[in-house]
Amino acid sequence: MAKVLLKKNNHIRIIISGGGTGGHVYPAIAIADALKSIDESIEILFVGAEGKMEMEKVPQAGYRIIGLWVSGLQRKLTVKNLMFPFKLLHSLWKARRIVKEFKPQAVVGVGGYASGPVLKAANAKQIPTVLQEQNGYAGLTNKLLAQKAQRVCVAYPNMEKYFPENKIRFTGNPVRNDIMQLEGLREKAFEYFRLDPQKKTLLVFGGSLGAKTINDSLLQAIEVLLKKGYQIVWQTGKFYYNQLQVALEGKKGNGLWLGAFIDRMDYAYAVADLVVCRAGALSISELCLAAKATVLIPSPNVAEDHQTKNAMALVNEKAAIMVKDSEAREQFTEVVLDLLHDDEKREDLSKNICKLGKPNAAKDIAEEVLNLVKQKV
Numbered sequence: 001m002a003k004v005l006l007k008k009n010n011h012i013r014i015i016i017s018g019g020g021t022g023g024h025v026y027p028a029i030a031i032a033d034a035l036k037s038i039d040e041s042i043e044i045l046f047v048g049a050e051g052k053m054e055m056e057k058v059p060q061a062g063y064r065i066i067g068l069w070v071s072g073l074q075r076k077l078t079v080k081n082l083m084f085p086f087k088l089l090h091s092l093w094k095a096r097r098i099v100k101e102f103k104p105q106a107v108v109g110v111g112g113y114a115s116g117p118v119l120k121a122a123n124a125k126q127i128p129t130v131l132q133e134q135n136g137y138a139g140l141t142n143k144l145l146a147q148k149a150q151r152v153c154v155a156y157p158n159m160e161k162y163f164p165e166n167k168i169r170f171t172g173n174p175v176r177n178d179i180m181q182l183e184g185l186r187e188k189a190f191e192y193f194r195l196d197p198q199k200k201t202l203l204v205f206g207g208s209l210g211a212k213t214i215n216d217s218l219l220q221a222i223e224v225l226l227k228k229g230y231q232i233v234w235q236t237g238k239f240y241y242n243q244l245q246v247a248l249e250g251k252k253g254n255g256l257w258l259g260a261f262i263d264r265m266d267y268a269y270a271v272a273d274l275v276v277c278r279a280g281a282l283s284i285s286e287l288c289l290a291a292k293a294t295v296l297i298p299s300p301n302v303a304e305d306h307q308t309k310n311a312m313a314l315v316n317e318k319a320a321i322m323v324k325d326s327e328a329r330e331q332f333t334e335v336v337l338d339l340l341h342d343d344e345k346r347e348d349l350s351k352n353i354c355k356l357g358k359p360n361a362a363k364d365i366a367e368e369v370l371n372l373v374k375q376k377v
């Protein structure tokens, strides 16, 4: 194992662990940035899962990360499943080594495979732990980890169903700084996507990994949308990009930006008059801060249908439109055209979604973490 370099100094050391998808990785980075903005000297180490997107995105954000050899349990009998006990033992051992060598004063878990072993290792050494639950629903791992955590920072009400009430802090989800400051970005953003600032623009993305239903629906609608003079920023997800690139060859550049992943979500939100996306927790938190008129198509392939619950929290406040995954292909064109045409409707959605934003989440979580560190000293 690579040595966890530990400089001899009195700086505060924090481990942030978890990842797997953008919905876990970006809040982790936002918490790290907030800790650094409170005290630049804080040393932060990320622990993620080998092969997952955090291993690329965290170093890009300027932080060090160590990967664990860990994965989830599949529902079917697969070779991967047979490896599961070995991976689990190996990652528990490696997490203990990391905690022993880095000597963090607190550990933050953001969900995803790596959180479990690292938080358990911290518990064994009586190091305070903080959980950040992005969704309005909690899985088994987070429920178990919460028993020994000092704080659980949540983004939805009524989370006492899952976590001990006295540990809960209603902070909201931490959102990357650049997404919170969209003013003045429009011109640069339109240049980035090579689009015309005079035309109405639709942003379509399917969560951090893309979504087949959303891609299929937009593919059916694209001809009419472009013909009506609308522009589109379309994130396909890495699994679908090659196929769609071939299908859309002639259209790219003429009012269509097509990409597997959007590195500059701040620019994407800045150009968007309307957004269509999944109802992942982080996308929703970002849309609240960006105040965008939105159509949510919750993924049906997530635990306990939690994306529908995420979406309903907005729909109940008239802050977004929801279209079911099973009805998306049929309804997409009509719903999108209607909203792009109706400025007043979009304006109302934008006003209502804006009220649900929690701009101080990252800072509030960072402060919770640092208070625990201070209590220990």
Ligand SMILES: CC(=O)N[C@H]1[C@@H](OP(=O)(O)OP(=O)(O)OC[C@H]2O[C@@H](n3ccc(=O)[nH]c3=O)[C@H](O)[C@@H]2O)O[C@H](CO)[C@@H](O)[C@@H]1O
Pocket (backbone or CB within 6 Å): 021, 022, 023, 024, 026, 111, 134, 135, 205, 206, 207, 208, 209, 235, 260, 261, 262, 263, 265, 279, 280, 281, 282, 283, 284, 286, 299, 301, 302, 307
């Ligand atoms: C299929 C699945 O398990 N989805 C879960 C996953 O979603 P997933 O990670 O897809 O979704 P989220 O909406 O929570 O987060 C997506 C993040 O990726 C960023 N982004 C997205 C596309 C892109 O091209 N570029 C980019 O930077 C977004 O700005 C956002 O920060 O974690 C979320 C948070 O626990 C859950 O609510 C979702 O249900």
